[in-house]
Amino acid sequence: MEPGPPGSFGPAEPGPCLSGQRGADHAASASLQSAARTEPGGHSLAVAAVLPAGGCGERMGVPTPKQFCPILERPLISYTLQALERVYWIKDIVVAVTGENMEIMKSIIQKYQHKRISLVEAGVTRHRSIFSGLKALAEDQLNSKLSKPEVVIIHDAVRPFVEEDVLLKVVTAAKEHGAAGAIRPLVSTVISPSADGCLDHSLERARHRASEMPQAFLFDVIYEAYQQCTDYDLEFGTECLQLALKYCRTKAKLVEGSPDLWKVTYKRDLYAAESIIKEIISQEICVVMDSKEDNKHVGHLLEEVLKSELNVHFLDFKLVPPSQKMENLMQIKEFSKKVKERNILLYGLLISYPQDEQKLQESLRQGAIIIASLVKERNSGLIGQLLIA
Ligand SMILES: Nc1ccn([C@@H]2O[C@H](COP(=O)(O)OP(=O)(O)OP(=O)(O)O)[C@@H](O)[C@H]2O)c(=O)n1
Numbered sequence: 001m002e003p004g005p006p007g008s009f010g011p012a013e014p015g016p017c018l019s020g021q022r023g024a025d026h027a028a029s030a031s032l033q034s035a036a037r038t039e040p041g042g043h044s045l046a047v048a049a050v051l052p053a054g055g056c057g058e059r060m061g062v063p064t065p066k067q068f069c070p071i072l073e074r075p076l077i078s079y080t081l082q083a084l085e086r087v088y089w090i091k092d093i094v095v096a097v098t099g100e101n102m103e104i105m106k107s108i109i110q111k112y113q114h115k116r117i118s119l120v121e122a123g124v125t126r127h128r129s130i131f132s133g134l135k136a137l138a139e140d141q142l143n144s145k146l147s148k149p150e151v152v153i154i155h156d157a158v159r160p161f162v163e164e165d166v167l168l169k170v171v172t173a174a175k176e177h178g179a180a181g182a183i184r185p186l187v188s189t190v191i192s193p194s195a196d197g198c199l200d201h202s203l204e205r206a207r208h209r210a211s212e213m214p215q216a217f218l219f220d221v222i223y224e225a226y227q228q229c230t231d232y233d234l235e236f237g238t239e240c241l242q243l244a245l246k247y248c249r250t251k252a253k254l255v256e257g258s259p260d261l262w263k264v265t266y267k268r269d270l271y272a273a274e275s276i277i278k279e280i281i282s283q284e285i286c287v288v289m290d291s292k293e294d295n296k297h298v299g300h301l302l303e304e305v306l307k308s309e310l311n312v313h314f315l316d317f318k319l320v321p322p323s324q325k326m327e328n329l330m331q332i333k334e335f336s337k338k339v340k341e342r343n344i345l346l347y348g349l350l351i352s353y354p355q356d357e358q359k360l361q362e363s364l365r366q367g368a369i370i371i372a373s374l375v376k377e378r379n380s381g382l383i384g385q386l387l388i389a
């Protein structure tokens with residue numbers, strides 16, 4: 001079984017490939033795209049993205065900075081890059097990483113064939129890392145190889161579940177208002193403590209929102225704001241929208257974001273991200289059946305039973321000529337080691353299909369249960385093994 005058969009989205013890169021736009025209406029997206037990117041006179045809007053990825057992930061509580069922590073054996077940041085690369089109208093993606101992680105980042109770009117990526121040195125705070133990314137895009141910098149965009153997206157590298165529709169909304173809004181940011185309803189009430197550690201007052205939750213990412217700005221607005229802001233802002237600030245307001249009197253347009261925009265901060269977030277990614281990739285599987293041509297209906301019966309197990313959006317059957325000898329099956333073992341390098345997990349499954357219809361249904365149901373658990377768990381310990389339903 002292979003994740004990501006035809007129908008997945010984005011460049012053919014190794015490893016779990018998250019399918020394309022989830023939930024966004026393609027027609028709406030197309031009309032948004034044309035509105036967001038064409039100007040009077042028809043030239044398209046130049047859009048770039050800055051991804052701060054220079055943190056150490058202290059709250060994650062592991063030695064590896066969280067942006068490089070593996071999810072299904074693929075670094076978290078690679079999923080975020082994949083999500084942004086899927087958006088063809090973002091022409092440059094500038095990633096800010098620390099000098100010590102530069103080589104790791106380059107190897108990730110190479111292994112997962114990421115495109116349109118430029119790397120800059122991160123700063124000691126998130127704002128300084130973002131500023132470093134903006135400088136790389138500003139044309140007033142000596143070593144700038146990138147052209148200045150009209151609109152720049154700022155998005156945390158540890159927010160992998162970002163879809164084109166919200167990117168389009170913040171870019172469209174930033175074009176009109178100068179700045180825009182995704183927001184979400186508060187889950188907990190915000191309170192203000194007094195100096196003696198007691199409650200001073202609480203904010204009315206319904207009237208407040210959590211500021212999330214992505215955010216977008218007219219490049220000149222946010223670049224000017226960063227150039228003017230104080231060291232205190234750069235050291236302790238956490239909100240880019242506030243910089244645009246404070247230094248450029250630009251009131252950001254707030255855009256309701258989807259629940260998936262959350263930031264991976266604590267270890268629990270990594271487990272949650274892994275479950276979401278497993279759910280995404282388990283909606284698209286490919287079953288290669290070693291079945292004689294005249295037993296095609298067995299494949300369709302298995303497809304029906306599988307759909308009840310996996311809530312499958314897409315199922316692609318490959319019927320291959322029957323394998324002659326047991327050693328052909330042994331080839332699965334060798335082949336599975338090869339494809340594992342591309343983070344594709346291959347398992348063998350023998351399903352007997354007796355003439356008796358009831359027994360046939362039973363073995364197909366057993367087969368579907370095994371396939372469903374292999375896809376959901378992606379247990380790499382079973383690759384190349386032959387399971388029997
Ligand atoms: N000096 C820094 C600090 C943070 N970030 C980035 O800003 C994003 C959001 O910041 P946060 O979640 O706070 O990341 P960390 O600072 O790594 O986390 P922690 O505060 O737990 O150390 C992350 O992609 C992080 O890599 C950055 O580019 N440069």
Ligand SMILES: O=P(O)(O)OC[C@@H](O)[C@@H](O)[C@@H](O)CO
Pocket residue numbers: 126156211212213238239240241263
């Ligand atoms: O403060 P942290 O570095 O954990 O994360 C940054 C977040 O504050 C930021 O991404 C959003 O709140 C939007 O500004």
